[in-house]
Amino acid sequence: MQQPDLATALIAGDRRALARAITLVESTRPDHRAAALAVLEAAARAGRQALRIGLSGTPGVGKSTFIESFGLMLVNQGLRVAVLAVDPSSARSGGSILGDKTRMDRLSREPAAFIRPSPSQAHLGGVARRTREAISLCEAAGFDVVLIETVGVGQSETLVAEMADLFILLLAPAGGDELQGVKRGIMEMADLILVNKADGDLKPAALRTVSDYAGALRLLRKRPQDPEGFPKALPVSALAEDGLAQAWAEMQALAQWRRDRGHFAAHRAEQARQWFEAEVREGLLARLTRDPAVRARLGALGDAVAAGRAAPAQAAAEMLASLGG
């Protein structure tokens, strides 16, 4: 398919075209890059917007189950739902977490849903670029909600939170009364904490966990982009499909509040600026390291630093000076 046709099919909502366009933006081949930029440009011209929801949760909390139940609920409401995974570690395990097993089986069979595994790229920068681009392709393809999920290792949570309009933290019921080692920084990023598995025997523990987190969230400074009462903690059961409608109502209420006050658009504008700056930074670095002499010098200075023969700051200054900076 030629690029103009690919873009047209994508904007018409064709899921296969969307999958191909994402493959194109994931490619590192220079000729693919030019084609990818043309498709991204056409996608941006479509001027469509989805609600971008970042979702993080450690393995075992029930992310797949949640996304499936939540996604199906949205699909049943007539919405189109795309799911993108961000898993910077997938390169290490030799493939994507989503690829190895059948996850979200029911959701993946829905014509109004689109599920895309994480690309196997080792570094976070590559995953970040691809995910930003995939989000805008999903929007151009007319998806109403884009769920961006991450296992929350390393910096991937921050990365996802930075790309999303709303950031949701999915937790499991705690055994004791301790907060489950959730870092303060992560809690500060969350708009909604959902404690999953609030069903059967686990329900009392889940409700306790919710109130622990509700208490902890109240201690955080109120953010200007939040109405009274946010961020919130709520119980859900992905398995019993319980509490999902309420969680969705909260997400919509929060998004609407931010839209009405200009926070939503301001946040998107800031994200667009950061995206641009990240592209320039990465492009500059890539251009530099294409030069074999520069690469060699970078390697040599890196070795000197690693061996303790040079101080990092001094070596960096020397490197920049050699570039005329």
Ligand SMILES: Nc1nc2c(ncn2[C@@H]2O[C@H](COP(=O)(O)OP(=O)(O)OP(=O)(O)O)[C@@H](O)[C@H]2O)c(=O)[nH]1
């Ligand atoms: N009781 C109960 N169990 C659940 C619920 N949601 C998920 N589980 C179970 O928790 C386990 C992990 O669920 P997954 O959905 O695979 O969760 P995950 O490990 O976060 O998923 P991935 O990292 O996406 O593979 C499974 O045995 C699920 O059946 C729930 O709402 N209630």
